[in-house]
Structure formats: structure tokens, C-alpha cells
Amino acid sequence: MSALFDENQLRCLEAVLDTLIPPDDYPGAWQAGVGDYLLRQLTGDLAHLQTSYRAFLRCLDAEAQYLHQCDFADLANDERSDLLHRIEKNRLETNWPIEPGAFFAQVVEHCGEGFYSDPGNGGNREGIAWQMIGFEVRG
Amino acid sequence: MSDYDAIVVGSGAGGGVAAAVLAEAGKSVLLLERGRALSFEQVGRDHLRNQRLAIYGHNAGPDIEGNPRTLDPASFPMPVGERQGEHRILRPHEPGYQNNAACVGSGTRVYAGQAWRFMPQDFRMASEYGVPAGSSLADWPIGYEDLLPYYERIEWEIGVCGDHRSMTHLPAYARPYPMPALPLPHKSSVHRRGLDALGWQGLRVPRLINSLPYNGRPACINCQHCVGYACPVDAKNGSHNTTIPRALESGNCSLRTEVMVERLMCSVGGAVTGVEIITADGSRESISADVVVLSCGAVETARLLLNSATAQEPGGIGNGSDQVGRHLQGHYYPGAVGLFPEQLYDGVGPGASLATCEFNHGNEGLIGGGMLTDEDIVTPITFWKRDYPPDVPRWGPAAKQFMRENFCRINDIKGPVQEIPNPDARVQVNPAVRDRYGIPVAHLSGTSHPETVRTASFMRERAIEWLRASGAIAVWGRKPQQYLSGGQHQAGTCRMGEDPAHSVVDNFCRVHSQSNLFVADGSPHVTNGGFNPVETIMALAWRTSEHIVANW
Numbered sequence: 001m002s003a004l005f006d007e008n009q010l011r012c013l014e015a016v017l018d019t020l021i022p023p024d025d026y027p028g029a030w031q032a033g034v035g036d037y038l039l040r041q042l043t044g045d046l047a048h049l050q051t052s053y054r055a056f057l058r059c060l061d062a063e064a065q066y067l068h069q070c071d072f073a074d075l076a077n078d079e080r081s082d083l084l085h086r087i088e089k090n091r092l093e094t095n096w097p098i099e100p101g102a103f104f105a106q107v108v109e110h111c112g113e114g115f116y117s118d119p120g121n122g123g124n125r126e127g128i129a130w131q132m133i134g135f136e137v138r139g
Numbered sequence: 140m141s142d143y144d145a146i147v148v149g150s151g152a153g154g155g156v157a158a159a160v161l162a163e164a165g166k167s168v169l170l171l172e173r174g175r176a177l178s179f180e181q182v183g184r185d186h187l188r189n190q191r192l193a194i195y196g197h198n199a200g201p202d203i204e205g206n207p208r209t210l211d212p213a214s215f216p217m218p219v220g221e222r223q224g225e226h227r228i229l230r231p232h233e234p235g236y237q238n239n240a241a242c243v244g245s246g247t248r249v250y251a252g253q254a255w256r257f258m259p260q261d262f263r264m265a266s267e268y269g270v271p272a273g274s275s276l277a278d279w280p281i282g283y284e285d286l287l288p289y290y291e292r293i294e295w296e297i298g299v300c301g302d303h304r305s306m307t308h309l310p311a312y313a314r315p316y317p318m319p320a321l322p323l324p325h326k327s328s329v330h331r332r333g334l335d336a337l338g339w340q341g342l343r344v345p346r347l348i349n350s351l352p353y354n355g356r357p358a359c360i361n362c363q364h365c366v367g368y369a370c371p372v373d374a375k376n377g378s379h380n381t382t383i384p385r386a387l388e389s390g391n392c393s394l395r396t397e398v399m400v401e402r403l404m405c406s407v408g409g410a411v412t413g414v415e416i417i418t419a420d421g422s423r424e425s426i427s428a429d430v431v432v433l434s435c436g437a438v439e440t441a442r443l444l445l446n447s448a449t450a451q452e453p454g455g456i457g458n459g460s461d462q463v464g465r466h467l468q469g470h471y472y473p474g475a476v477g478l479f480p481e482q483l484y485d486g487v488g489p490g491a492s493l494a495t496c497e498f499n500h501g502n503e504g505l506i507g508g509g510m511l512t513d514e515d516i517v518t519p520i521t522f523w524k525r526d527y528p529p530d531v532p533r534w535g536p537a538a539k540q541f542m543r544e545n546f547c548r549i550n551d552i553k554g555p556v557q558e559i560p561n562p563d564a565r566v567q568v569n570p571a572v573r574d575r576y577g578i579p580v581a582h583l584s585g586t587s588h589p590e591t592v593r594t595a596s597f598m599r600e601r602a603i604e605w606l607r608a609s610g611a612i613a614v615w616g617r618k619p620q621q622y623l624s625g626g627q628h629q630a631g632t633c634r635m636g637e638d639p640a641h642s643v644v645d646n647f648c649r650v651h652s653q654s655n656l657f658v659a660d661g662s663p664h665v666t667n668g669g670f671n672p673v674e675t676i677m678a679l680a681w682r683t684s685e686h687i688v689a690n691w
Contacts, residue, residue: 019534019535020534020535020538021534021538021539022535022536022539024536024539026539026543041195045195045196081535084534108533108534109524111534112520112523112524112533113187113194113520116186116519116520116522116523116542117185117186117187117518117519117520118184118185118186118187118518118520120183120184120185121185121186121187129519130519132542132543133519133542133543133546133547134482134484134546134547135363135484135518135519135546135547136363136486137362137363137364138360138361138362138363138486139360139362139363139364139371139372
């Protein structure tokens with residue numbers, strides 16, 4: 001649980017992040033700590049985006065309910081990807097209080113930051129992303 | 140009786156040299172720095188907040204709050220910062236701000252330390268090429284030979300590694316570098332193949348880094364966090380560990396940090412009498428000196444002169460000819476990223492090792508050119524943010540797979556382009572916006588000259604040619620656009636010249652209108668070479684400081 005998001009919103013956030021950087025034989029975004037990165041940033045540099053993030057997650061679930069009669073997190077992987085592609089192109093069936101494509105582009109950036117930046121920022125747990133791509137650190 | 144013989148404002152590349160030379164000559168020196176002294180741990184290794192990738196701030200200052208600048212929206216191709224009336228207000232980490240580090244050593248605390256001499260032609264660009272319409276291209280009033288003894292001193296006393304025999308674009312070196320070049324990473328040997336295939340000159344990038352133990356400090360351990368970060372073993376030579384310690388050890392220099400100079404104090408007779416400072420707790424002090432040296436960087440030195448207007452010089456000190464703040468330039472960095480069939484990455488830092496000066500001059504139909512080099516190790520997030528190919532998905536399995544398969548097979552070639560000065564690219568002050576101390580901020584306007592964009596486009600093509608000749612199977616990178624350039628290589632705002640009608644400082648970097656006010660940073664550079672300018676800043680500061688001592 002977090003003070004920023006309720007349980008449903010966190011579940012949706014995890015599903016979004018793991019669609020952006022999915023698990024394979026290496027961890028996906030959530031297991032690698034991108035959620036921790038994001039929750040920290042949303043009380044810091046990105047605090048101004050708290051409301052927009054909540055709106056994004058709420059609308060994403062509403063869109064999934066409209067299209068598939070279930071929450072975003074309950075969609076199959078390809079359905080999640082399809083829906084995010086529609087958001088990227090602003091092709092939506094429900095009303096969004098934020099500009100979906102532009103906000104989604106920011107979420108993609110934040111996800112990459114959490115996954116590929118230094119573990120000191122809260123994500124990339126134990127440098128797992130660096131291990132995956134071959135970036136070694138000495139000294 | 141003044142409080143000090145000399146006050147040096149700013150502790151970066153030029154200020155450190157000025158403090159050392161003046162203090163070692165027996166002058167009492169006060170060295171002022173707006174930032175703090177930062178330990179290795181304090182600089183840290185935050186991949187999102189550094190001088191290379193500053194998405195959320197800077198690891199070496201200035202603080203993102205309380206240090207704004209304003210920008211003419213026409214100076215930058217994208218909307219940046221926050222709109223306020225006609226201008227945009229920028230924080231230091233936002234594009235267009237032209238940030239330099241604010242800490243003891245300034246940019247030298249976290250730089251790559253590429254140690255280039257300018258070429259003889261770089262000092263006489265107008266004579267070599269003529270002056271294109273709309274530009275203020277001019278010759279320097281001094282030449283390569285004037286700086287040569289000081290280049291050598293920087294190389295030996297601050298400490299530069301390299302291979303002087305490979306510097307075939309310059310007159311033969313009388314003294315070699317004191318240290319051999321750093322080990323060649325695998326990717327540089329791959330790029331060597333490309334240079335050989337093309338028949339282009341290939342040289343070892345000279346760097347202000349110890350390749351062997353030198354000056355009582357150890358050799359580089361080839362880590363992966365050089366440019367943008369502090370050195371873990373203190374093998375990178377900057378003002379903080381060379382000139383400033385020398386100044387302090389002389390017993391004649393005091394260093395005060397976290398102080399901001401609000402304005403210069405002037406006598407009626409064309410001499411400065413000292414500075415007025417504001418300390419971290421907001422208190423003001425007046426400190427007098429017989430000589431003042433400004434080493435604040437091209438933006439802040441111009442700002443301080445303009446904020447020091449007097450009845451005699453109502454437009455700002457040294458600004459009688461409306462030259463202070465004009466001709467702002469830095470370096471376009473055209474280049475491209477290449478994907479190779481083989482693994483390039485071997486983790487051997489710092490990385491930028493192999494360069495060519497094949498295209499600094501003599502390019503048909505172009506004015507000047509620039510150096511090209513392979514790049515320091517790029518952190519994964521910097522690659523993802525800056526170098527990621529535009530035609531690969533940014534999310535989903537394909538994006539993860541791309542990073543996984545290719546991060547170690549990618550390298551970029553790029554380099555600084557000699558910019559053609561535009562008098563309208565300039566620093567002014569904006570009294571409507573104040574910094575945390577209440578001082579009017581720098582206002583930036585104008586753009587690069589079109590000739591700069593043309594040369595940059597040509598150099599980008601040469602980078603692509605080099606990458607392909609080295610075996611790259613895919614190449615990408617942005618085309619240069621017109622915008623206001625400056626950045627960490629900022630220069631030109633107090634240009635040097637014989638004629639006060641067209642320049643701010645004389646050929647010893649003394650402000651024309653003041654008998655005892657000097658500039659020791661990139662501001663006097665008439666043009667900025669097609670090279671990282673720090674060794675020239677240091678060499679010029681050394682020459683200026685020796686002149687001050689000799690004529691005391």
C-alpha cells in the first residue's frame with residue numbers, strides 16, 4: 001500500500017509498468033523496482049504529477065472496463081499492449097481529463113528511468129538491468 | 140590599504156589558475172566561489188542528476204531552485220522552462236540554461252578533461268575565411284605562439300596524458316606530454332580501423348587525467364563514470380586538486396565558498412576597488428582589492444559586469460561599446476550513433492580515446508570545422524534517453540530486447556564544431572527576475588549563426604562516414620538545428636581585441652575601461668576553436684595572471 005495510490009491503482013500501475021518492460025528471464029519493471037522509483041519520485045521531483053497519475057490509472061481501468069469488462073490488470077498481455085497502443089495514439093472510447101498520449105509518453109520515460117538508472121534512485125534493484133545489458137561498474 | 144592584493148571570482152578552470160599564479164607570486168588572494176567544496180561522495184553517481192544527463196538536477200550545482208535565468212523563446216526550438224510574459228524562466232537543469240557547475244573547481248570537478256590546444260588557424264578565423272554576413276567573426280589579437288608556452292605549462296603542471304607524436308594537425312611539439320595516453324578501449328581499436336580505411340588522421344585524445352601516478356596522485360583506474368562525475372581515485376586533474384591546493388599551500392590565498400558577488404565596486408577614475416558579496420545567510424560585505432579577476436564563466440562574468448553599472452558606465456562595466464555579453468558561443472556537438480555487429484563495450488573507461496582533426500580546417504565551402512572523437516562510456520539511462528534509435532519501439536518486449544542485445548554493440552562519434560559568432564547571441568540582465576540573493580538574472584537571447592549549422596551538418600556526415608568505415612551496420616542521430624549555443628564550453632561574451640569599440644578586454648584580458656579588472660575564463664575567446672576549450676582557458680588565464688604579476 002502507498003499513501004499515493006489505493007490498492008486498485010497500485011495493481012494497475014504494476015500492470016502498466018510490466019507491460020512497458022515485461023518480465024522474461026530477467027525481471028520486468030515491477031520486480032526490478034521501477035514502482036519504488038516512481039513512488040519515490042512522485043513525492044519528490046514528480047510530485048506535481050500525483051493527480052495526473054491517479055487520473056491516468058483510473059481512466060485506464062475505465063477504458064479496460066468499457067472495452068473488456070475487466071480492470072487493466074486483468075487483461076491478457078497482448079490486450080494490455082493493444083490498449084496502451086491505443087492510448088499512445090489518443091484513440092479512446094471513454095473521456096479522459098488528461099491528454100492520454102502525451103501523459104503515457106511521460107510514463108514510458110519514467111519507467112525507463114527507474115529501470116536503467118542507478119539503483120540509488122530506487123529502481124534497477126541490485127543493478128539487475130545493468131547486468132542484463134552488460135554495463136559493469138568498477139571503482 | 141586594500142583587504143587583499145587580488146580577488147578572484149569563480150574557482151573553475153581560469154579562476155584556479157589565476158589564484159595559483161597570483162598567490163605563488165606572493166600576492167594575497169581571496170578566491171570566491173558561489174558553490175561548495177564537494178567530496179567524491181557528495182558528487183555521487185546519480186545517473187539522472189549530473190552534468191551529462193540532468194533530467195532532475197545537477198550533482199555539482201547550482202541548486203535547481205533560486206538560480207533562474209530567462210530565455211527568449213525564439214532561442215530554443217522547443218518550449219522549455221516556464222512561460223512568463225515574453226520570456227521563459229529556466230531552472231539550471233533545463234535545456235537552454237547554459238549551465239556550468241557551481242562548486243569548488245566548477246566544471247573541472249566533473250569534466251572529461253579533454254586537453255586540446257587550439258590550432259594556429261583557430262586564432263585567425265576572419266583572415267583565413269573572411270567574415271560571413273551577420274556574423275562578428277574576427278581574429279584573436281594573439282596567436283598560437285603566444286599561448287604555446289602556457290599550453291606546455293598546463294600540460295606539465297596540471298598534468299595531461301597523450302601522445303604528442305599523434306598530434307599531426309599542430310606544429311611539432313617541443314615537449315612531449317608528461318604522461319602517455321590512457322589505454323585504448325576495444326571500441327577505439329574498432330574505430331581505428333575506420334580511420335585507417337578512410338586514410339584520415341587518427342590521434343590519441345589528450346586528457347587532464349593521470350595515466351601514471353603524477354603530482355602525488357594515483358593513475359586512472361579506467362572506471363566507467365568519468366565525464367559528469369568526480370574521480371573515485373583523484374586521478375582527474377581539475378582546479379580543485381591542482382591549482383587551488385597550490386594557491387592555498389602558498390599561504391597567500393583564502394578560499395571562501397557559498398558567497399555570491401553582487402557587484403563590482405569602482406572608483407571614479409577607471410579602476411575597480413573590490414567587490415560586494417552576499418553570503419549564504421544573506422549578509423552583505425564589501426571587500427577591497429587592488430586587482431579583480433573575473434572567472435565566472437561566459438554567462439555569469441557578463442552578468443556581473445552588466446549588474447555593476449556605475450554613473451560613468453551606466454550600461455555596465457566595460458560595456459561602453461555594447462559588447463559585453465554579445466557573441467555568446469559554445470559548441471555544437473554533431474555526430475551519430477552506430478550499431479556494430481560485434482561487442483564494442485569492454486568497460487575500459489573513460490572512453491574518448493581516438494580522434495581525428497582531419498576536418499578542423501580546409502573543408503571546401505565551409506568556415507572552419509571541428510574535431511571528431513569516439514565517446515566516453517555512456518551510462519545506460521543516458522543511452523536510453525539520448526542515443527536510442529528513433530525507429531525502435533520505446534516500450535514492450537522489443538524495447539527491452541533491443542537494450543539487452545545492443546547496449547554493448549553501440550558507440551557514438553561526435554565532436555565540437557567551431558562556431559561562427561553571432562553578435563545577437565547574447566547575455567543581458569533581466570531586473571524583473573531575481574535569483575535567491577535578489578540579484579537580476581542573466582537573460583539569454585539570439586541563436587547560432589547559420590554557418591555554424593552548416594558546418595555542424597557537414598561534421599555529422601563525416602561522423603556517419605567514420606562509423607560506417609569502422610563497420611557500423613546501422614547509424615542514426617539528429618540533424619543539427621539552429622538554437623542558442625553555450626553550455627559548458629560557453630565563451631565569447633567579453634571578447635578580446637585591440638580596439639575598445641569592438642571588444643571588451645585587451646590582449647592581456649584586461650577590461651579596456653578599467654586599469655585593474657581582468658577576465659580569466661572563456662569569455663575573452665574571440666572564437667572557441669573546434670575543440671573542448673578548457674586547456675585554452677587555463678593557458679590564457681596563466682598568461683593573464685603572469686602579466687598581472689609582471690606589471691604590478
